[in-house]
Amino acid sequence: MSWVDAMEDGRQRVLVLAAGVSIVTGLGLVGALELGLARLRRRPVSVGVRRGALVFGALVIAELGCVAWGLLVEPRWLDVTHLEVETRRLPAGTRLRLVHFTDTHLHGQSPLIESLPERIAQLAPDLVVFTGDAASSSEGLHRFNALLRRIPARLGRFAVKGNNEAWGEPGEGIFGDAAAELVGSPVVLPGVPVTLCGAPNGFGKDGLRCLEQAPE
Template sequence: MIWRWLRRSAIALLAICVILLAYMTQIEPRWLQVQRLDLTLSHLPAAFEGFKLVQISDLHVDSLDDRTLARAIRLVNRQTPDLVAITGDFVTQKDNLERDRDRLAILNTLQSQTVAVLGNHDHWTNPIIVRHILRVAGIEDLSNRVVRIEREGGQVAIAGIDDLMGGHPDLPQVLDALPPDSCAILLVHEPDFADSAAATHRFDLQLAGHSHGGQIRIGPPRILPPYARRYPLGRYQVEEMIAYTNRGIGMTSVPMRFGNRPEITVFHLHAPV
């Protein structure tokens, strides 16, 4: 009797493991979530009330099938954003670069103004080629740069910092380019830069990625890369600055997700009343 029970238990456990593995590798990585947040930024001009900013991050295009990649871009376009921000890691490694280059041509179909910074994997792979891909797609590389968006006499500064791990980040250069007293939004790949960004008292919002939310998550994220351990997931208040860490679209290392769906974030920005 005991052996029969043990055999049935083993079969049930094996079935659970197979189902769980299928979910982690085939279902959740393709189950895109559109996350919507309302943010009030203290320096946002009234003319920008309701400004819609969509963030995606960490495409790691070699980890995505064509259908998921195409659906991610369609979902971004469907939000009709005023601005799209991409916070790095378009690619993962040199071995897949030629194929990745062709597949990233889908970025050409983004229908809104788009800005981006590079991530550590972009730099470790080939930043020249990644920047060429962005340029061809009409995406503005904001590494250590600032662009201004103007509307009805008001303006918002969108800034970017080059990657902390593989690039040449230059915060003083960015601060020099920021218009005084302007609402400023910062793109950076690694979220733990938030402490440095907030200490300047010049940014209202930081957007980052890098962590993938831990990819496999039961409770708080535990498996996290460097520079993503203080602010690994979601929204934080760092002094006067809001920081947000996007869970990303793709994957690295172990191609699995659990409790951590790939994310497209839609921010509805509001001016103070």
């Protein structure tokens, strides 16, 4: 499946969802109009009409809220979660900082995503891992790789394909020199007893096999 096919599949799902919302909204609008006309004519209003008007009003509020969230909140919201994990398998005094991010879906202009290299650099990572769905087009993937190259990581940058890349960019090496792609084989980090395992979307069994092959 090409990028175009993948995007077309996504558009079809959006259209189906939009059609469903439009039908329900239309029914609610009819109910609201009937309610208004009944009041103007001073006629009793049925329970069904009242419910339709309430549904319409609730949908309008919900749709406005979704639009406001998508335009004003989400594009500017970066949530960073810090998690500390202790293990006896590392030599005493060894600290390893890993930064994981995913699902950037880069396509058009996104100031938030384009600021990620600087924001991640402030965390001083030893290791950077990206787990798929970098972009929604070939152009977006090129821009993502350019951003990824700007992220410093002492032990390297690693990535796996998500469903977007698996459908739109067949074959290996789509991240170029921006990140080493994990394709189901164990990768031992230099200088530390840590092994990375990962597999592209749709190849979960390869990931499990990688864990079985990883050194203790």
